[in-house]
Amino acid sequence: xxxxxxxxxxxxxxxxxxxxxxxxxxxxxxxxxxxxxxxxxxxxxxxxxxxxxxxxxxxxxxxxxxxxxxxxxxxxxxxxxxxxxxxxxxxxxxxxxxxxxxxxxxxxxxxxxxxxxxxxxxxxxxxxxxxxxxxxxxxxxxxxxxxxxxxxxxxxxxxxxxxxxxxxxxxxxxxxxxxxxxxxxxxxxxxxxxxxxxxxxxxxxxxxxxxxxxxxxxxxxxxxxxxxxxxxxxxxxxxxxxxxxxxxxxxxxxxxxxxxxxxxxxxxxxxxxxxxxxxxxxxxxxxxxxxxxxxxxxxxxxxxxxxxxxxx
Amino acid sequence: xxxxxxxxxxxxxxxxxxxxxxxxxxxxxxxxxxxxxxxxxxxxxxxxxxxxxxxxxxxxxxxxxxxxxxxxxxxxxxxxxxxxxxxxxxxxxxxxxxxxxxxxxxxxxxxxxxxxxxxxxxxxxxxxxxxxxxxxxxxxxxxxxxxxxxxxxxxxxxxxxxxxxxxxxxxxxxxxxxxxxxxxxxxxxxxxxxxxxxxxxxxxxxxxxxxxxxxxxxxxxxxxxxxxxxxxxxxxxxxxxxxxxxxxxxxxxxxxxxxxxxxxxxxxxxxxxxxxxxxxxxxxxxxxxxxxxxxxxxxxxxxxxxxxxxxxxxxxxxxxxxxxxxxxxxxxxxxxxxxxxxxxxxxxxxxxxxxxxxxxxxxxxxxxxxxxxxxxxxxxxxxxxxxxxxxxxx
Numbered sequence: 001x002x003x004x005x006x007x008x009x010x011x012x013x014x015x016x017x018x019x020x021x022x023x024x025x026x027x028x029x030x031x032x033x034x035x036x037x038x039x040x041x042x043x044x045x046x047x048x049x050x051x052x053x054x055x056x057x058x059x060x061x062x063x064x065x066x067x068x069x070x071x072x073x074x075x076x077x078x079x080x081x082x083x084x085x086x087x088x089x090x091x092x093x094x095x096x097x098x099x100x101x102x103x104x105x106x107x108x109x110x111x112x113x114x115x116x117x118x119x120x121x122x123x124x125x126x127x128x129x130x131x132x133x134x135x136x137x138x139x140x141x142x143x144x145x146x147x148x149x150x151x152x153x154x155x156x157x158x159x160x161x162x163x164x165x166x167x168x169x170x171x172x173x174x175x176x177x178x179x180x181x182x183x184x185x186x187x188x189x190x191x192x193x194x195x196x197x198x199x200x201x202x203x204x205x206x207x208x209x210x211x212x213x214x215x216x217x218x219x220x221x222x223x224x225x226x227x228x229x230x231x232x233x234x235x236x237x238x239x240x241x242x243x244x245x246x247x248x249x250x251x252x253x254x255x256x257x258x259x260x261x262x263x264x265x266x267x268x269x270x271x272x273x274x275x276x277x278x279x280x281x282x283x284x285x286x287x288x289x290x291x292x293x294x295x296x297x298x299x300x301x302x303x304x305x306x307x308x309x310x311x312x
Numbered sequence: 313x314x315x316x317x318x319x320x321x322x323x324x325x326x327x328x329x330x331x332x333x334x335x336x337x338x339x340x341x342x343x344x345x346x347x348x349x350x351x352x353x354x355x356x357x358x359x360x361x362x363x364x365x366x367x368x369x370x371x372x373x374x375x376x377x378x379x380x381x382x383x384x385x386x387x388x389x390x391x392x393x394x395x396x397x398x399x400x401x402x403x404x405x406x407x408x409x410x411x412x413x414x415x416x417x418x419x420x421x422x423x424x425x426x427x428x429x430x431x432x433x434x435x436x437x438x439x440x441x442x443x444x445x446x447x448x449x450x451x452x453x454x455x456x457x458x459x460x461x462x463x464x465x466x467x468x469x470x471x472x473x474x475x476x477x478x479x480x481x482x483x484x485x486x487x488x489x490x491x492x493x494x495x496x497x498x499x500x501x502x503x504x505x506x507x508x509x510x511x512x513x514x515x516x517x518x519x520x521x522x523x524x525x526x527x528x529x530x531x532x533x534x535x536x537x538x539x540x541x542x543x544x545x546x547x548x549x550x551x552x553x554x555x556x557x558x559x560x561x562x563x564x565x566x567x568x569x570x571x572x573x574x575x576x577x578x579x580x581x582x583x584x585x586x587x588x589x590x591x592x593x594x595x596x597x598x599x600x601x602x603x604x605x606x607x608x609x610x611x612x613x614x615x616x617x618x619x620x621x622x623x624x625x626x627x628x629x630x631x632x633x634x635x636x637x638x639x640x641x642x643x644x645x646x647x648x649x650x651x652x653x654x655x656x657x658x659x660x661x662x663x664x665x666x667x668x669x670x671x672x673x674x675x676x677x678x679x680x681x682x683x684x685x686x687x688x689x690x691x692x693x694x695x696x697x698x699x700x701x702x703x704x705x706x
Binding site for chain 2: 045047049056057060061062063065067068069070071072073074075077078080081082083084085086088089090091092093095096098099101103120121123124127128
């Protein structure tokens with residue numbers, strides 16, 4: 001890999017997630033997936049594994065696939081195990097002389113398929129140490145079934161199963177910190193990133209995850225215009241706000257060493273991020289000021305803790 | 313070579329001789345010994361299989377599906393709740409047309425939890441699109457597992473090779489083993505036309521399949537299952553040449569002139585054969601049909617085998633809760649419908665959760681069939697064997 005990141009060179013590579021897929025305009029998932037696959041060395045083959053999700057139904061509708069690489073989807077809750085199986089087959093066939101070139105294994109799951117229903121399968125695959133990358137494109141709810149809360153949905157967010165009513169307003173619980181849980185698996189590489197700006201952070205981390213031997217994990221923020229309720233053109237702005245408010249810090253943990261990848265020049269108030277999306281609209285109603293305070297307090301605590309860990 | 317093996321050991325040994333590319337392994341009573349034996353083969357370097365010790369049966373089936381799709385011959389073993397946890401993935405394996413071989417060591421399903429034998433696990437999976445082959449004893453468990461590989465791979469359907477938990481899996485018997493070279497030759501190499509790791513041609517598996525295509529895919533699957541019957545017979549013939557042991561879709565025991573017959577599956581056949589012999593000595597024309605292949609169901613063949621009987625009892629070792637009899641009964645009754653003259657037919661559910669089935673139980677069934685044949689009165693068509701009366705329970 002060329003050590004200097006060059007966006008122009010990267011986007012001129014032949015796309016491995018081709019156009020014509022059916023993801024919504026303004027969806028983060030397409031950028032995440034094409035960005036991760038672009039981090040593959042051009043000469044290497046890959047098998048893409050996918051949990052049931054928006055991405056799956058939008059990119060592989062029979063008889064058309066949007067992928068130039070081999071691809072397998074089997075179910076919602078087992079992407080970790082499915083990738084394990086493909087990797088096991090690769091090891092067996094390589095040992096028996098039936099495969100002779102390099103193949104990389106990249107799994108994509110949404111937060112529902114990763115934080116929730118596929119959590120056990122993911123944990124098992126990471127513990128066994130298959131040579132693979134699991135990528136969670138985190139859009140913070142079950143978007144494929146129509147915006148239901150997941151354990152990744154942030155507190156106060158409105159979803160169809162955490163609606164805003166007169167006695168309850170949005171989700172009661174905080175978001176599960178999956179990246180930390182994956183770090184606790186003692187895998188060689190875990191990172192949090194987002195498709196921000198020139199995609200350098202995402203590209204660098206994806207390349208590192210793909211080419212680090214063993215089980216690696218990437219958690220990538222992936223806004224959803226339908227679920228988060230924003231105009232599609234606002235996608236890059238919302239990602240930038242998530243990072244600059246420290247709602248979604250960019251960091252990596254390599255062989256147990258925590259490293260902050262990005263420090264906002266000016267840490268923006270969480271309100272700026274919340275205001276950009278309809279799912280948090282009720283937080284700005286009179287009488288709900290406490291919600292904004294709680295949200296800020298939570299983000300500050302998490303950020304302080306991260307700074308301690310990364311020595312920042 | 314003759315050797316003394318338990319059913320589990322026999323199947324594990326068959327797996328060793330097959331030396332599959334990938335095995336997904338997870339323990340559950342009574343199939344646990346199969347991955348245990350296999351782990352030792354791996355540890356000893358006797359196989360070079362990629363042995364994936366997963367965190368659930370759902371994942372062991374997922375690993376097998378993905379590995380098979382990637383171009384690797386894959387096997388696993390399970391029982392009871394383990395098979396139930398795989399349930400969703402069993403459909404995926406079959407509809408993706410992946411010829412995985414699964415050793416199903418039959419055990420009752422929870423609840424209440426019970427670790428002993430009946431057929432409710434695999435019978436619950438009878439409509440998942442898997443070929444199902446049942447063994448009576450350790451020899452058949454070994455032979456069936458080996459035959460399952462070429463059967464499944466030639467019609468591109470997964471195969472469940474079933475044996476009775478504990479009764480077969482843990483009982484030790486003398487069996488004949490094939491030479492490992494013969495097994496290699498018999499199963500051949502796994503060479504799918506397309507697979508994920510094929511360099512020349514990337515493959516996408518598991519699409520979102522809309523109504524415009526889904527039904528064609530299901531019909532292709534149904535056609536494959538229909539074609540499996542012939543293939544099972546052909547593989548049986550080839551296996552007989554190799555081993556001297558003959559296998560069909562079912563076994564007919566003293567059926568040539570039988571007037572009274574029992575139809576059942578699995579290890580109970582040995583017990584029922586003893587009863588048939590006892591009754592034959594008394595001049596009763598008793599016979600037995602032991603179903604070996606339940607999926608695809610040998611409907612026409614079974615109807616022919618039962619065509620000249622007067623009364624038949626179908627013994628189901630699972631309760632299907634249809635309120636209309638067990639699954640073997642439903643299939644058998646359907647198979648007999650097209651006969652011009654049908655025998656009287658009753659269904660007895662028996663042996664649930666490992667309850668004993670003895671020679672005298674089989675003899676009682678024959679006695680009831682004799683009464684039915686003589687009087688033309690079937691009485692209750694669907695009953696349960698050897699139940700305590702309510703008074704006795706109180």
